[in-house]
Amino acid sequence: MRNPLPALGPxxxxxxxxxxxxxxxxxxxxxxxxxxxxxxxxxxxxAGWAEAGRLFSRPLVGTLVWHTxxxxxxxxxxxxxxxFGAAYLLERTDLPGRRWWMVLLALPLAVPEFVRxxxxxxxxxxxxxxxxxxLVMTCSLYPLVFLPVAATLRGRHTAAEEVSRSLGxxxxxxxxxxxxxxxxxxxxxxxxxxxxxxxGEYGAFAMLRYTTFATAIYTEFQLGFDAASASLLALVLVGxxxxxxxxxxxxxxxxxxxxxxxxxxxxxxxRLGRWRIAALAGLIGVVGISLGVPCYALGYWLIKxxxxxxxxxxxxxxxxxxxxxxxxxxxxxxxAAVPVALYAWRRDTRLARAAERAAYVTRALPGIAVAxxxxxxAIRYAQPLYQxxxxxxxxxxxxxxxxxxxxxxxxxxxxxxxxEEVARSLGTRPTAVLLxxxxxxIRPGLGAALAxxxxxxxxxxxxxxxxxxxxxxxxxxRFWAYTSGLAYGAAAPYAALMTAMSVPSVLLLTxxxxxxxxxxxxx
Amino acid sequence: MSGLSISGLxxxxxRTGILDGIDLAVPNGALACVLGPSGCGKSTLLRVIAxxxxxxxxxxxxxxxxxxxxxxxxxxERRRVGYVPQDGALFPHLSVAGNIGxxxxxxxxxxxxxxxVELVGLTxxxxxxxxxxSGGQQQRVALARALAPQPELLLLDEPFAALxxxxxxxxxxxxxxxxxxxxxxxxxxTHDHExxxxxxxxxxxxxxxxxxxxxxPDALYHRPADAxxxxxxxxxxxxxxxxxxxxxxxxxxxxxxxxxxxxxRNAMVMVRPRQVRLAASAYPGTVKARxxxxxxxxxxxxxxxxxxxxxxxxxxxxxYIDTAPPQIxxxxxxxxxxxxxxxx
Numbered sequence: 045m046r047n048p049l050p051a052l053g054p055x056x057x058x059x060x061x062x063x064x065x066x067x068x069x070x071x072x073x074x075x076x077x078x079x080x081x082x083x084x085x086x087x088x089x090x091a092g093w094a095e096a097g098r099l100f101s102r103p104l105v106g107t108l109v110w111h112t113x114x115x116x117x118x119x120x121x122x123x124x125x126x127x128f129g130a131a132y133l134l135e136r137t138d139l140p141g142r143r144w145w146m147v148l149l150a151l152p153l154a155v156p157e158f159v160r161x162x163x164x165x166x167x168x169x170x171x172x173x174x175x176x177x178x179l180v181m182t183c184s185l186y187p188l189v190f191l192p193v194a195a196t197l198r199g200r201h202t203a204a205e206e207v208s209r210s211l212g213x214x215x216x217x218x219x220x221x222x223x224x225x226x227x228x229x230x231x232x233x234x235x236x237x238x239x240x241x242x243x244g245e246y247g248a249f250a251m252l253r254y255t256t257f258a259t260a261i262y263t264e265f266q267l268g269f270d271a272a273s274a275s276l277l278a279l280v281l282v283g284x285x286x287x288x289x290x291x292x293x294x295x296x297x298x299x300x301x302x303x304x305x306x307x308x309x310x311x312x313x314x315r316l317g318r319w320r321i322a323a324l325a326g327l328i329g330v331v332g333i334s335l336g337v338p339c340y341a342l343g344y345w346l347i348k349x350x351x352x353x354x355x356x357x358x359x360x361x362x363x364x365x366x367x368x369x370x371x372x373x374x375x376x377x378x379x380a381a382v383p384v385a386l387y388a389w390r391r392d393t394r395l396a397r398a399a400e401r402a403a404y405v406t407r408a409l410p411g412i413a414v415a416x417x418x419x420x421x422a423i424r425y426a427q428p429l430y431q432x433x434x435x436x437x438x439x440x441x442x443x444x445x446x447x448x449x450x451x452x453x454x455x456x457x458x459x460x461x462x463x464e465e466v467a468r469s470l471g472t473r474p475t476a477v478l479l480x481x482x483x484x485x486i487r488p489g490l491g492a493a494l495a496x497x498x499x500x501x502x503x504x505x506x507x508x509x510x511x512x513x514x515x516x517x518x519x520x521x522r523f524w525a526y527t528s529g530l531a532y533g534a535a536a537p538y539a540a541l542m543t544a545m546s547v548p549s550v551l552l553l554t555x556x557x558x559x560x561x562x563x564x565x566x567x
Numbered sequence: 568m569s570g571l572s573i574s575g576l577x578x579x580x581x582r583t584g585i586l587d588g589i590d591l592a593v594p595n596g597a598l599a600c601v602l603g604p605s606g607c608g609k610s611t612l613l614r615v616i617a618x619x620x621x622x623x624x625x626x627x628x629x630x631x632x633x634x635x636x637x638x639x640x641x642x643x644e645r646r647r648v649g650y651v652p653q654d655g656a657l658f659p660h661l662s663v664a665g666n667i668g669x670x671x672x673x674x675x676x677x678x679x680x681x682x683x684v685e686l687v688g689l690t691x692x693x694x695x696x697x698x699x700x701s702g703g704q705q706q707r708v709a710l711a712r713a714l715a716p717q718p719e720l721l722l723l724d725e726p727f728a729a730l731x732x733x734x735x736x737x738x739x740x741x742x743x744x745x746x747x748x749x750x751x752x753x754x755x756x757t758h759d760h761e762x763x764x765x766x767x768x769x770x771x772x773x774x775x776x777x778x779x780x781x782x783x784p785d786a787l788y789h790r791p792a793d794a795x796x797x798x799x800x801x802x803x804x805x806x807x808x809x810x811x812x813x814x815x816x817x818x819x820x821x822x823x824x825x826x827x828x829x830x831x832r833n834a835m836v837m838v839r840p841r842q843v844r845l846a847a848s849a850y851p852g853t854v855k856a857r858x859x860x861x862x863x864x865x866x867x868x869x870x871x872x873x874x875x876x877x878x879x880x881x882x883x884x885x886x887y888i889d890t891a892p893p894q895i896x897x898x899x900x901x902x903x904x905x906x907x908x909x910x911x
Contacts, residue, residue, distance in 0.1 A: 462656035465619050466709075468643035469650035470670025471716055480669070484660050 069383035083417035087275030127189025135197035154546035156503035158247030163341030183334035189234030347535025373440030455489020499549035576625030587776035600767035616644030649713030820852035845884035
């Protein structure tokens with residue numbers, strides 16, 4: 045609605061440019077990102093129906109589906125409960141010390157899933173299987189729900205809740221019937237991210253000895269190098285991801301939320317009273333389990349491992365390598381996400397929405413499938429690139445593009461409607477509007493996109509194992525080599541570094557997410 | 568002769584037509600108002616003129632330049648058409664001075680910004696950011712920003728709707744004065760007939776994607792093209808009449824007509840509530856009626872009266888009177904003063 049629809053008849057040159065470039069770029073980006081899907085589809089098609097029938101009649105597939113579903117259901121529910129509960133306590137009650145809680149509750153994002161798996165497995169060998177996976181993944185992923193919900197609550201004026209109270213409803217009823225529905229877009233968005241992460245996670249499940257599609261696919265590829273049947277399994281996973289995206293779309297169109305000038309007024313409606321102790325105990329429990337355990341494990345193994353010789357030179361080299369790849373990937377992803385986000389934001393058409401959704405699908409593919417699709421593509425069409433650095437960057441970009449897209453879309457939602465048009469009417473060309481208005485306004489989103497991709501890519505394991513140039517080692521691959529040999533002490537410095545490197549990005553993300561509405565006042 | 572002229576303009580979303588043959592001319596320097604109910608397409612009309620929405624056919628000319636003729640389309644940034652949307656849409660990352668100077672080239676920007684800051688009365692607030700301004704101040708910045716590059720035409724899309732009532736009247740008068748001082752041709756879109764009547768030199772009443780009538784506020788108010796336009800500009804009483812020799816014979820006697828009309832037996836004429844007078848006793852040309860409602864509005868009383876049922880009696884009439892309100896249920900004698908207007 046906000047922008048002209050594409051002209052039907054012949055249009056002059058200036059208009060063609062204004063309409064044509066953005067969709068073209070957006071679709072080009074989505075097409076490149078879709079290569080893994082194409083690869084998976086081609087491989088599966090090669091396998092044929094007979095092979096498919098044989099594979100799906102194996103009891104393994106049923107087990108995998110059940111594992112994936114029961115794990116996704118449990119972890120997503122737990123993340124929603126913890127994420128909403130913590131956000132509500134911090135933003136709508138008189139809980140003391142909320143600044144500190146905010147940081148502590150977001151920090152578990154800095155601990156990579158496989159490092160978390162390692163810290164539990166190395167300390168408590170009894171933690172494994174389904175419940176181990178639920179515990180470890182919930183601790184890792186609940187901030188993905190907590191952060192957006194807290195941001196929504198902070199950005200929202202409490203008027204609706206105050207009205208509910210004035211109509212004679214108590215704090216519980218108000219939370220359930222007013223606050224919760226207000227948070228629904230943030231909750232469903234966060235839950236979707238959590239489920240998609242779960243579908244694609246490999247390292248933690250391998251460490252916890254819990255078989256999911258991702259671990260099975262890895263085994264198929266790695267041991268048998270059976271590309272066809274692994275692709276069939278990956279297709280099932282893609283199907284599950286599409287199902288999730290469909291559910292998300294059905295539960296409510298996530299249109300632009302009208303941002304009025306009224307930010308949160310910071311009033312705390314619910315007095316905790318005697319519930320305060322219980323609330324504090326709950327938060328301490330969450331932080332203790334999700335942050336305390338990994339910290340203790342890392343400290344324990346660092347001290348214990350320092351008796352053996354610490355390979356300091358290789359730690360330094362691996363860190364530089366990791367940083368280089370992570371930032372290259374972050375830069376490319378952010379630049380690529382801008383046209384897709386802009387296109388979907390400016391034009392709320394079915395086509396634009398489809399392009400945006402297609403871009404999210406790649407996140408649901410396990411790293412292994414993405415990595416092999418890139419290998420396949422390179423061997424087939426770009427032989428000289430095979431086992432070269434650009435290939436690893438491409439793998440990261442395809443994997444983490446959705447993170448950049450989410451961050452930029454979030455920032456665009458804050459842009460007041462009409463500013464681009466007003467800028468045009470003041471005699472500014474479209475490219476100048478982008479440089480002078482739109483990009484400055486979404487600068488926080490661009491920063492968040494860079495940070496999110498760099499953070500996640502610097503702790504990526506699966507795709508790195510397959511795509512890295514020969515002889516190149518990142519922190520994650522070193523760590524994996526040591527833990528596979530049960531050398532927990534030697535692995536500790538790598539795990540600690542990956543965690544420490546992620547901390548600034550998480551703090552940045554927390555501030556960006558929660559402080560967006562105070563940005564102008566502080567500047 | 569410059570100014571804006573639109574002829575046969577069609578536009579829509581996909582296959583849905585919104586503008587269905589708009590013809591409109593706004594003389595140079597005039598303040599025009601497009602008045603219409605919500606959903607009539609008036610905002611789309613502004614967006615087509617501004618260049619945010621394509622025309623399907625028809626032609627928009629500004630001075631001797633073609634802005635859009637359905638095929639050739641001048642991009643928004645080359646039209647020299649300023650735009651003030653409903654909520655102002657200030658750039659939140661720029662200060663007041665930054666906002667106002669956005670459309671200016673570097674040379675002379677500072678002087679022009681200072682000039683406009685003074686024009687809109689915001690001296691001393693140049694360094695403030697939009698969120699530090701009140702609604703009225705934001706709207707004035709939006710106006711100054713649009714005026715800064717000296718557009719040939721300024722478009723205002725319900726710019727006062729977001730302001731509260733007291734402020735609205737004040738800002739509206741200020742803006743009208745500022746635009747006259749600047750000599751800018753402007754089009755204001757609104758659904759508020761009072762706003763249109765007080766603001767504009769020319770009003771175009773828009774209905775279902777077409778312009779129903781264009782004229783001065785006075786002409787539209789007293790000589791509307793049809794009953795719909797009459798009602799849209801304010802309350803109206805419609806009377807059955809027989810037209811003969813250029814006057815209307817009604818239940819209230821013979822009334823002179825404002826417009827030439829053919830002889831007709833079953834015609835409709837319109838009189839405004841101010842023309843309805845109430846008397847305590849009957850005299851020739853009065854009709855007996857009963858007071859149904861009466862309420863005080865500060866400057867006058869609005870009285871609803873019901874006449875007896877009859878072929879040529881209107882049933883219900885509205886009168887605005889200045890003095891001594893009758894009690895509800897009282898019997899009054901109604902007369903009509905002044906000219907009636909024949910509504911085809």
